Amino acid sequence: MIRQWFVWSGRAVASYPRVARARLRTPPQSQQTRWFAAEATATTQKEQKQHQEHIADDSQDSSLAPTPLSSTLVSRVARINTQQSLRRATSQRATSASVPLSSRRPTTSPNVPEHLIHLVLPCVSLTVADSYDLPKVLEILHQHGMLQASMLLPHDVAYVPYPLPTGHKADAFILSNGSIVTFGMTELQTIALADDLKLGEVRPYPMRESEDLDYIELPTDLLEREGQHRTEIRSYMEGEIIFVRGTERLLDKVAFASGLARSTKLAVIESELEQYLASIRDITDRLATGRKLPVHDGREVLKKTGELLSLRGNLNLYSELTEIPDLYWSEPELEEIYRAVSKTLDILPRIAILNKKLDYVSEVVSILKAHLSEEQSVRLEWMIIILIMVEVCFETCHFVEHYFDKLDKAATTPTTPTTPVD
Incomplete structure (x- = not known):
C-alpha cells in the first residue's frame, strides 16, 4: 500500500x-x-x-x-x-522586445522535444513577382560574390548558399514562379536578398506576400544514434514545424520550398481579389438600393472583365497552384512532402474559396454587361425615335411650305373675263 x-x-x-x-x-x-x-x-x-x-x-x-x-x-x-513559469515568460518578453517584430520566432513548441529546441530555425517564403529570370538571377548573384550559386533544377529552381553575418551559410532557393524561400534566414534577410535580385524580376507585384514556419535540420549521426537506419531517414512535417532529416537533403528542401511558395503565390491572388471586390462594392450597394449604376462606358466593363479573367487565369491556368508539379510525379517522397505542406497551409480549401468568390464576381460582371447592353439598346431606341421625329418635322415643314406656295401662286395668277355667247 x-x-x-x-x-x-x-x-x-x-x-x-x-x-x-x-x-x-x-x-x-x-x-x-x-x-x-x-x-x-x-x-x-x-x-x-x-x-x-x-x-x-x-x-x-x-x-x-x-x-x-x-x-x-x-x-x-x-x-x-x-x-x-512567470520568470520564464518575463525573460521571453524582455528578449522579444529587443528583436524586430518581423524576425521574432517562437522559443518553444509542444511538437519539439526539449533536446531539439536549440536546432529550431526560421524558414521564410517571399513572393515578389510573377516570375524570375533565373539566368539573370544567377548573373546578379555572381556579381555579388556568391560564386557557388547554381541552377539546381533547370528552368525551375536556382540555389545559393547565402552567407550570414554569423559566418554560417543558409540555404536560399529562387523559384521561377517569382518566389524566394530561405532556410535559416530571417524575414528581413530574405527581403534584403529579394531587393538585390530586383533586376531579375518579371512583372513585379505592387505588394509582396510572405509566409514563415519553423524548421529543424536533424544531423544524420543524431538519427543513427537514435536507432534509425540511413535508408529509413526521411524528412517530414509535424504540425507547423518542418523536420529535415540530414544535412544534404536539398531536394527535400526544394519540396518544402515549393509548398511554401504555393501558399504565398496564392496569398498574392487573394490580395488582388480583395482589392477587386473592394472596387465593385459600390456597384453591389447601388444595386441593392436601386440607385443608378456608375457605368457609362463599355471600356470600364471590359476592363473589369479583363481583370477577372486575369485572376482566374493566374489561379487555374498560368500557374501550378491547382495541380502537383511534374517534378514530384516520379518522386513519391517529394510528392508526400509537397502534399503535407499544402495540407498544413490549407491550400486546397483556399483555392476552393477563391473560385467561389470568382464565381460571385463573374455574376456581378455579367450583371454589369447586361445593364450596359440594356442601356445601349435604350439609347439606340431613343436615337431612332428622335430620327423619326426629325423626319416627321421635315415632312411637315415641307407640306406646309408646299401648301403656302400653292396659295401664293393662286393669288398672283390673273383671271380672264368670260364673253357671253350670242
Whole structure:
C-alpha cells in the first residue's frame, strides 16, 4: 500500500508542473505563433485527462486505495512552478522586445522535444513577382560574390548558399514562379536578398506576400544514434514545424520550398481579389438600393472583365497552384512532402474559396454587361425615335411650305373675263 501511495504521489507531482507551465505560458502577440497557444491548450487538456484516468485506474482496487495528497503539498508545488513559469515568460518578453517584430520566432513548441529546441530555425517564403529570370538571377548573384550559386533544377529552381553575418551559410532557393524561400534566414534577410535580385524580376507585384514556419535540420549521426537506419531517414512535417532529416537533403528542401511558395503565390491572388471586390462594392450597394449604376462606358466593363479573367487565369491556368508539379510525379517522397505542406497551409480549401468568390464576381460582371447592353439598346431606341421625329418635322415643314406656295401662286395668277355667247 505504501508503494502504491508513492506511485500515485509521483504521478500527481509530475503532472502538476506540466499543467502549470501550459496554463501560464504566455505566447508572443503575433500571428506567427497563435498555433502555439492552441497546441499548449490541447496538450494541457490531454495531460489532465490522462491524469484523471490514472487516478481512476488506481482507485479501482479498494485494498490499495492511496491516501490523497494534502492540499498544502499541492498548493506548494503549484506555487513553485507558477513562479518559475512567470520568470520564464518575463525573460521571453524582455528578449522579444529587443528583436524586430518581423524576425521574432517562437522559443518553444509542444511538437519539439526539449533536446531539439536549440536546432529550431526560421524558414521564410517571399513572393515578389510573377516570375524570375533565373539566368539573370544567377548573373546578379555572381556579381555579388556568391560564386557557388547554381541552377539546381533547370528552368525551375536556382540555389545559393547565402552567407550570414554569423559566418554560417543558409540555404536560399529562387523559384521561377517569382518566389524566394530561405532556410535559416530571417524575414528581413530574405527581403534584403529579394531587393538585390530586383533586376531579375518579371512583372513585379505592387505588394509582396510572405509566409514563415519553423524548421529543424536533424544531423544524420543524431538519427543513427537514435536507432534509425540511413535508408529509413526521411524528412517530414509535424504540425507547423518542418523536420529535415540530414544535412544534404536539398531536394527535400526544394519540396518544402515549393509548398511554401504555393501558399504565398496564392496569398498574392487573394490580395488582388480583395482589392477587386473592394472596387465593385459600390456597384453591389447601388444595386441593392436601386440607385443608378456608375457605368457609362463599355471600356470600364471590359476592363473589369479583363481583370477577372486575369485572376482566374493566374489561379487555374498560368500557374501550378491547382495541380502537383511534374517534378514530384516520379518522386513519391517529394510528392508526400509537397502534399503535407499544402495540407498544413490549407491550400486546397483556399483555392476552393477563391473560385467561389470568382464565381460571385463573374455574376456581378455579367450583371454589369447586361445593364450596359440594356442601356445601349435604350439609347439606340431613343436615337431612332428622335430620327423619326426629325423626319416627321421635315415632312411637315415641307407640306406646309408646299401648301403656302400653292396659295401664293393662286393669288398672283390673273383671271380672264368670260364673253357671253350670242
